[in-house]
Amino acid sequence: xxxxxxxxxxxxxxxxxxxxxxxxxxxxxxxxxxxxxxxxxxxxxxxxxxxxxxxxxxxxxxxxxxxxxxxxxxxxxxxxxxxxxxxxxxxxxxxxxxxxxxxxxxxxxxxxxxxxxxxxxxxxxxxxxxxxxxxxxxxxxxxxxxxxxxxxxxxxxxxxxxxxxxxxxxxxxxxxxxxxxxxxxxxxxx
Numbered sequence: 001x002x003x004x005x006x007x008x009x010x011x012x013x014x015x016x017x018x019x020x021x022x023x024x025x026x027x028x029x030x031x032x033x034x035x036x037x038x039x040x041x042x043x044x045x046x047x048x049x050x051x052x053x054x055x056x057x058x059x060x061x062x063x064x065x066x067x068x069x070x071x072x073x074x075x076x077x078x079x080x081x082x083x084x085x086x087x088x089x090x091x092x093x094x095x096x097x098x099x100x101x102x103x104x105x106x107x108x109x110x111x112x113x114x115x116x117x118x119x120x121x122x123x124x125x126x127x128x129x130x131x132x133x134x135x136x137x138x139x140x141x142x143x144x145x146x147x148x149x150x151x152x153x154x155x156x157x158x159x160x161x162x163x164x165x166x167x168x169x170x171x172x173x174x175x176x177x178x179x180x181x182x183x184x185x186x187x188x189x190x
Contacts, residue, residue, distance in 0.1 A: 041121070045117070048113070049113070049114075049117050051110075052110045052113035052114045052117075053114050053117070055107070055110040056107075056110050056111050056113075056114040059107050059110070059111070072096065072100075075090070075093075075096050076093065076096070079091050079093060079096070130173075134171065134173055137170075137171045138170060138171075140167075141167070141168060141169070141170050141171075144164070144167050144168050145168055148164065148168065
Protein backbone atom coordinates (compact mmCIF):
# COMPACT_ATOMS: atom_id res chain seq x y z
CA UNK A 1 0.00 0.00 0.00
CA UNK A 2 1.39 3.42 -0.99
CA UNK A 3 2.04 6.37 1.22
CA UNK A 4 -0.37 9.19 1.48
CA UNK A 5 1.26 12.54 1.68
CA UNK A 6 0.38 14.90 4.47
CA UNK A 7 -0.74 18.27 3.11
CA UNK A 8 1.30 21.33 4.00
CA UNK A 9 -0.09 24.84 4.52
CA UNK A 10 -0.51 25.34 0.74
CA UNK A 11 -2.29 22.01 0.23
CA UNK A 12 0.71 20.25 -1.31
CA UNK A 13 1.67 16.88 0.06
CA UNK A 14 4.84 16.45 2.04
CA UNK A 15 6.72 13.17 2.32
CA UNK A 16 6.02 12.59 6.01
CA UNK A 17 4.14 9.30 6.04
CA UNK A 18 5.77 5.90 5.63
CA UNK A 19 6.19 4.72 2.05
CA UNK A 20 5.79 1.27 0.57
CA UNK A 21 8.78 -1.01 1.01
CA UNK A 22 11.58 0.01 -1.31
CA UNK A 23 10.29 3.55 -1.83
CA UNK A 24 11.31 6.67 -0.01
CA UNK A 25 8.45 8.84 1.27
CA UNK A 26 9.46 11.59 -1.17
CA UNK A 27 9.42 9.17 -4.12
CA UNK A 28 6.04 7.75 -3.08
CA UNK A 29 4.62 11.28 -2.82
CA UNK A 30 6.03 12.18 -6.23
CA UNK A 31 4.47 9.11 -7.83
CA UNK A 32 1.10 9.88 -6.25
CA UNK A 33 1.34 13.52 -7.36
CA UNK A 34 2.10 12.52 -10.96
CA UNK A 35 -0.76 10.01 -11.07
CA UNK A 36 -3.15 12.56 -9.53
CA UNK A 37 -2.05 15.20 -12.06
CA UNK A 38 -2.59 12.83 -14.99
CA UNK A 39 -6.06 11.95 -13.72
CA UNK A 40 -6.88 15.64 -13.25
CA UNK A 41 -5.62 16.48 -16.75
CA UNK A 42 -7.63 13.61 -18.24
CA UNK A 43 -10.78 14.87 -16.48
CA UNK A 44 -10.21 18.45 -17.62
CA UNK A 45 -9.72 17.49 -21.29
CA UNK A 46 -12.41 18.81 -23.60
CA UNK A 47 -14.99 16.50 -25.15
CA UNK A 48 -13.25 16.89 -28.50
CA UNK A 49 -9.87 15.92 -27.01
CA UNK A 50 -11.32 12.90 -25.21
CA UNK A 51 -13.13 11.83 -28.39
CA UNK A 52 -9.98 12.18 -30.51
CA UNK A 53 -7.99 10.22 -27.90
CA UNK A 54 -10.59 7.44 -27.78
CA UNK A 55 -10.79 7.17 -31.58
CA UNK A 56 -6.98 7.22 -31.92
CA UNK A 57 -6.68 4.56 -29.25
CA UNK A 58 -9.27 2.33 -30.95
CA UNK A 59 -7.74 2.90 -34.40
CA UNK A 60 -4.40 1.75 -33.00
CA UNK A 61 -5.80 -1.55 -31.73
CA UNK A 62 -5.90 -5.02 -33.22
CA UNK A 63 -9.70 -5.00 -32.88
CA UNK A 64 -9.76 -2.15 -35.42
CA UNK A 65 -7.64 -4.27 -37.77
CA UNK A 66 -9.89 -7.33 -37.34
CA UNK A 67 -13.06 -5.32 -37.99
CA UNK A 68 -11.54 -3.87 -41.14
CA UNK A 69 -10.34 -7.27 -42.32
CA UNK A 70 -13.86 -8.65 -41.94
CA UNK A 71 -15.68 -5.64 -43.45
CA UNK A 72 -13.29 -5.03 -46.34
CA UNK A 73 -12.88 -8.76 -46.97
CA UNK A 74 -16.66 -9.23 -47.11
CA UNK A 75 -17.07 -6.14 -49.35
CA UNK A 76 -14.42 -7.42 -51.76
CA UNK A 77 -15.80 -10.98 -51.72
CA UNK A 78 -19.32 -9.73 -52.44
CA UNK A 79 -18.28 -7.39 -55.23
CA UNK A 80 -15.85 -9.69 -57.00
CA UNK A 81 -18.55 -12.34 -57.29
CA UNK A 82 -16.97 -14.80 -54.87
CA UNK A 83 -20.30 -14.89 -53.02
CA UNK A 84 -22.71 -15.82 -55.80
CA UNK A 85 -26.07 -15.41 -54.08
CA UNK A 86 -25.69 -11.59 -53.67
CA UNK A 87 -25.44 -9.31 -56.69
CA UNK A 88 -22.28 -7.09 -56.67
CA UNK A 89 -23.09 -3.45 -55.83
CA UNK A 90 -19.53 -2.06 -56.25
CA UNK A 91 -17.82 -4.24 -58.89
CA UNK A 92 -14.98 -1.74 -59.53
CA UNK A 93 -14.52 -1.21 -55.75
CA UNK A 94 -14.64 2.59 -56.26
CA UNK A 95 -17.07 3.07 -53.37
CA UNK A 96 -14.83 1.00 -51.10
CA UNK A 97 -11.79 3.08 -52.13
CA UNK A 98 -13.71 6.31 -51.49
CA UNK A 99 -14.88 5.04 -48.10
CA UNK A 100 -11.32 4.03 -47.16
CA UNK A 101 -9.95 7.42 -48.27
CA UNK A 102 -12.47 9.42 -46.26
CA UNK A 103 -11.86 7.20 -43.25
CA UNK A 104 -8.11 7.73 -43.59
CA UNK A 105 -8.57 11.51 -43.68
CA UNK A 106 -10.60 11.50 -40.49
CA UNK A 107 -8.37 8.99 -38.70
CA UNK A 108 -5.24 10.99 -39.50
CA UNK A 109 -6.95 14.14 -38.20
CA UNK A 110 -7.90 12.42 -34.93
CA UNK A 111 -4.36 11.08 -34.55
CA UNK A 112 -2.92 14.58 -35.14
CA UNK A 113 -5.28 16.11 -32.57
CA UNK A 114 -4.21 13.47 -30.06
CA UNK A 115 -0.52 13.98 -30.89
CA UNK A 116 -0.88 17.76 -30.39
CA UNK A 117 -2.36 17.18 -26.95
CA UNK A 118 0.39 14.72 -26.08
CA UNK A 119 3.06 17.15 -27.35
CA UNK A 120 1.64 19.86 -25.06
CA UNK A 121 1.84 17.43 -22.12
CA UNK A 122 5.41 16.55 -23.10
CA UNK A 123 6.32 20.25 -23.21
CA UNK A 124 4.88 20.75 -19.73
CA UNK A 125 6.89 17.77 -18.43
CA UNK A 126 10.04 19.10 -20.11
CA UNK A 127 9.46 22.48 -18.46
CA UNK A 128 9.07 20.75 -15.09
CA UNK A 129 12.26 18.75 -15.70
CA UNK A 130 14.12 21.93 -16.56
CA UNK A 131 12.84 23.72 -13.45
CA UNK A 132 13.80 20.81 -11.20
CA UNK A 133 17.22 20.57 -12.85
CA UNK A 134 17.84 24.30 -12.40
CA UNK A 135 16.73 24.12 -8.78
CA UNK A 136 18.98 21.10 -8.23
CA UNK A 137 21.90 22.95 -9.84
CA UNK A 138 21.32 25.98 -7.61
CA UNK A 139 21.06 23.83 -4.47
CA UNK A 140 24.21 21.90 -5.42
CA UNK A 141 26.09 25.17 -5.93
CA UNK A 142 24.97 26.37 -2.49
CA UNK A 143 26.07 23.06 -0.94
CA UNK A 144 29.49 23.32 -2.59
CA UNK A 145 29.91 26.82 -1.19
CA UNK A 146 28.83 25.61 2.25
CA UNK A 147 31.24 22.65 2.15
CA UNK A 148 34.03 25.00 1.08
CA UNK A 149 33.32 27.21 4.10
CA UNK A 150 33.45 24.14 6.33
CA UNK A 151 36.74 23.14 4.68
CA UNK A 152 38.17 26.62 5.40
CA UNK A 153 37.24 26.30 9.08
CA UNK A 154 38.90 22.90 9.19
CA UNK A 155 41.99 24.29 7.42
CA UNK A 156 41.54 22.08 4.34
CA UNK A 157 43.24 23.67 1.33
CA UNK A 158 40.87 23.95 -1.68
CA UNK A 159 42.47 26.97 -3.41
CA UNK A 160 44.28 24.93 -6.06
CA UNK A 161 41.14 23.11 -7.22
CA UNK A 162 40.08 24.87 -10.46
CA UNK A 163 37.13 22.52 -10.90
CA UNK A 164 35.76 23.56 -7.51
CA UNK A 165 35.89 27.21 -8.59
CA UNK A 166 33.84 26.36 -11.67
CA UNK A 167 31.33 24.30 -9.70
CA UNK A 168 30.69 27.21 -7.31
CA UNK A 169 29.37 29.37 -10.11
CA UNK A 170 25.58 29.50 -10.42
CA UNK A 171 24.18 28.50 -13.80
CA UNK A 172 22.41 31.24 -15.72
CA UNK A 173 19.61 29.47 -17.63
CA UNK A 174 19.32 32.35 -20.10
CA UNK A 175 23.00 31.98 -21.03
CA UNK A 176 22.62 28.22 -21.48
CA UNK A 177 19.54 28.65 -23.68
CA UNK A 178 21.28 31.37 -25.73
CA UNK A 179 24.30 29.11 -26.27
CA UNK A 180 22.11 26.17 -27.32
CA UNK A 181 20.30 28.43 -29.77
CA UNK A 182 23.60 29.80 -31.11
CA UNK A 183 25.08 26.33 -31.65
CA UNK A 184 21.86 25.16 -33.26
CA UNK A 185 21.88 28.09 -35.69
CA UNK A 186 25.48 27.38 -36.66
CA UNK A 187 24.70 23.71 -37.23
CA UNK A 188 21.65 24.48 -39.40
CA UNK A 189 22.65 25.26 -43.01
CA UNK A 190 21.06 28.39 -44.44
